[in-house]
Amino acid sequence: MDQIFGIPINAFMGQLLIGLINGSFYALLSLGLAVIFGLLNIINFTHGAQYMMGAFGAYFLLNKLGLNYWWALFVVPILVGATGVVIERFMLSKLYKLDHLYGLLLTFGLALIIEGIFRNEFGSAGLPYSMPSQLEGGHNLGFMFLPNYRGWVIGASLVVCIGTWLLIEKTKLGAYLRAATENPKMVEAFGVNVPRMITLTYGFGVALAALAGVFAAPIYQVSPQMGSSLIIVVFAVVVIGGMGSILGAVITGFGLGIIEGLTKVFYPEASNTVIFVIMAIVLMIRPQGLFGQR
C-alpha cells in the first residue's frame, strides 16, 4: 500500500510532518498568549515580534559570539524575556486600569517598532541559520523519512508545553498564579506580591515566544517579517481553542497544524485560509471556542 486516498504515502506523510511542525509553533505561541492573557487580560500583539527576536537572538549568538544552538536555547529566552519584563514594568503596567483594548494597541505599536528596527538593520531578505551538527541527518521510518531536527522540534515543544501545563496546574507557584487570575486583590491580601508575579508572567510568556523563535531559526529563514504573518494565524488558533485552558491551547495548536498540513495535500489552494475558515465555523457553532468557558 503506497497510497492513501489516492495520494502517495510519502507526500501525505511529508505534509503531515510539516503540519506537525507548524502545529508545534502554533501550540508554543498560543500557549504563551494564553498564559499572558490569563493574568494580564491583554492580548500580546508583540508576540510575533518577540518570536522573531528569538530567532535573531540565536543568529546573533552564533555569528557574533560563537555560542551554538544549545546555548541559544537557554540564553535567548532569558534575554528576550528580560526585554518583556522591561516592557511590562514601564508600559503595560500603566494600562491595567483602562479598557483592555489599550493593551492590544500598545503591543501592536511595539510590534511595529521592533519589526521596523530589524527591517532597517537587516532588510527584508532572510538570513540563514545552520542546523546544529548533532541534529543533522535523519531516520528512515520505513513509511517516511524523518529529519532529526524536525523530530526534535516536535518533541521539544511537546515537552515545553506539558512542562508549562504541569507548572501551572500542579505546583504551588501555579496555584498562586491561578488564584491571582481569579481574584488578584484577595491573593495580594495573603501576602503574595501580585504585581511582581504579573511582571514575571509576562516575561515567561515572552520567553516562550523567543524559545519558539530559536526552534524556528534553522527551519525557516530568519527574517524581520517571520513573526507578523504567523501571529495572525496564532490569533485564529486562540479564537478556535478559547483562552480558558492551557491544555486547550496546546491541543488546538497541534490539531490545526495537522489539519493545515492535510489541506495542503487535498486542496492546496485553501491551505492558507483553512484555519480561518475553521475559525468561522467554530464561531458559528461554539462562539466561546472549543475549550473556552463562557
Place this chain on the structure above:
Amino acid sequence: MANETPGLDQRDVAFDAKFFRYGFLAMMVFFIAVPFVNQAAGRDLIYLVFLMKVLCFGLFACAFNLLLGYGGLLSFGHAMFLGMAGYFSAHLAKVGLQFDQVTLFKVSIPLSVHLPPFSTELAILVSTAATGVLGLLVGLLAIRRQGIYFAMITLALAQMIFFYCLQAPFTGGEDGIQSVPRGKLLGMIDLTNNTAMYYFVLAVFTFGFLLIYRTVHSPFGQVLKAIKENEPRAISLGYQTERYKLLAFVLSATLAGLAGATKAIVFQLASLTDVHWSMSGEVVLMTLLGGMGTIFGPVAGSFVIMAMENYLSNLGAWVTITQGIVFVICVLAFRRGIVGELEALLRRRLTFRQFLFEVFAFRHHKRARDKKRG
C-alpha cells in the same frame, strides 16, 4: 467610570453643536479653497493628489471610528473593506463583469455574464453595496464575541480575505489592477482632470462624513453609545444589542467600502497594500491619533499620518517605526487624541491668553488631575 462621565446637560449639547458647526465650516472652507489658492499662487502649495488621499483615508477612518469611537468595537480588519471595495470598483470600471462560470470550492456552475465596463459612479456604487454585503457576513461572525476577541476575529477574517486576494484570478495577484480608467462623471465631467476629480472626492467624503454625523446623533447612535458604556444595562433596557452592533458594523463596512472604491478610481490602482493587515493598523492609528469618538478626529489623524508618510517615504522602515512610536505615545499619554484634547481645551472656555498658556505649557493634564482628586 460611570460617575466620572459628565451628565448630558444643556450646555454640553450646545457646545457640541457649536463645535461641530464651526469645525465643519472651517474644514469645508479649507478643502474647497485649496484649488483656488493653488491657482492664485501659480504653483501647488498643497498637492491635490495628497489631499485626495487624505480625504479617502479620512472617510475610511471616520467609518472605522463609527464602530470604535461610538460603538466600542475595535475592528482590526477594516482593511478588508477598503481593499475589497477597491478591487471591485477597479475591476468594474476597467473590465466590467465578464465570466462564463462561477467556481466555488472546485465546483463550477455555468453562469454567463457579460457586462461592459461600468461608468465611474456606477462602479463605485455597486462596489460599495458589495462591500456592505461582505460587512454583513463578517459582522454576523465577529459580533459573536466582544472586546479583544472581536479584534482578533476581524483580524483573522481580514487575513483570510488577503490570501483570497493574493490568489483570486480577478485581483491580479501581486500586480493588482493597474491603470483603471477614471472615466466621466455622469458621462459629462471628465475626471482625468485632477481638480474635477478632487471636488468629486470631496463630495463623496462630505456625504459620508455627514451621514456618520447624522447616525451618531440619531436615536440609533445614542443606543450604540449606551451599548459601548454598559452593554448589560442596554440589554436589560430591552435593546437587542446584537442587532445594533451588526447594523453599525455593516454601516461602517459600507462607508469604508465607499472610501476604498473611490480611492481605487482616484489612484487608478487596486493593490494588495490596501487589504494588508498593516492597513488595518494604520486606520486604527489615524483614529487614535486624531481622537476616537470625536467627529473630526479621524480626518485630522488621516491628515497627519499621510503627511508623515509623505515626508518619511524615502526612509523605508522608518515609516513603520514612527507609526509604532506614535501608537505607543498615543496609548500611554495622549488617549484623547488631537481633536479630543482640543475639544477639552475649548470646553473650558479659557481666554485667548490662558488658552495659549495651556497649550504651550501642557498644564491642563495636571490641572484636570488635581481637580479630579478634589
